[in-house]
Amino acid sequence: IVVAVGAFDLQPDDVHLVTFCVTELNDREEKDIHFPIIYGIAVNVKTGEIFPATFPEKGPDEALRSAHVLTGATLTNIYDAKMEQLHIGPYFWRPFPHVDFWLEQDDKQILQNLSTSPLAEPPHFVSHIRSTLTFLKEHPFPSRSLFPDRKPRIYKKNEEGLWEQVCSDKI
Numbered sequence: 001i002v003v004a005v006g007a008f009d010l011q012p013d014d015v016h017l018v019t020f021c022v023t024e025l026n027d028r029e030e031k032d033i034h035f036p037i038i039y040g041i042a043v044n045v046k047t048g049e050i051f052p053a054t055f056p057e058k059g060p061d062e063a064l065r066s067a068h069v070l071t072g073a074t075l076t077n078i079y080d081a082k083m084e085q086l087h088i089g090p091y092f093w094r095p096f097p098h099v100d101f102w103l104e105q106d107d108k109q110i111l112q113n114l115s116t117s118p119l120a121e122p123p124h125f126v127s128h129i130r131s132t133l134t135f136l137k138e139h140p141f142p143s144r145s146l147f148p149d150r151k152p153r154i155y156k157k158n159e160e161g162l163w164e165q166v167c168s169d170k171i
Contacts, residue, residue: 034119035120036120059163060165061155063131063132068089070096070129070133070136071094086163089152090151092147093142094140096140100137
């Protein structure tokens with residue numbers, strides 16, 4: 001929640017948060033284990049309607065963005081609303097400690113050790129972590145393999161609504 005609210009400070013537009021509600025009402029219990037009722041929300045910025053949302057489309061460079069966070073980076077806003085573009089990176093990290101060890105672990109070990117709330121994670125959590133660890137193994141030095149020019153990867157939606165990488169020379 002802190003990251004989401006902090007994103008308001010980074011906006012060039014004057015944003016006024018009228019209502020902010022944090023509650024225990026988004027909680028359900030199964031066998032003494034607490035789970036969120038709603039994992040995500042969306043807001044229709046034209047009407048102000050707030051509704052439960054799922055995000056099956058994760059956008060471009062999901063493994064890269066996840067690797068950035070798993071290596072200890074803070075969440076950042078990658079969307080440039082004025083340009084209607086995603087600016088991803090450049091990101092830099094050191095080789096992830098014991099990546100081979102973690103990739104050898106069973107699902108239970110990954111869930112118990114790499115989650116902040118192992119009992120409440122969605123079903124895809126472990127596979128997502130495994131793919132992120134694999135990405136980190138393949139790119140131990142992103143400054144060489146992913147960002148040799150130290151420029152972000154830039155994406156814009158095409159006419160079909162799909163993200164396409166924009167050639168950095170045109171920017």
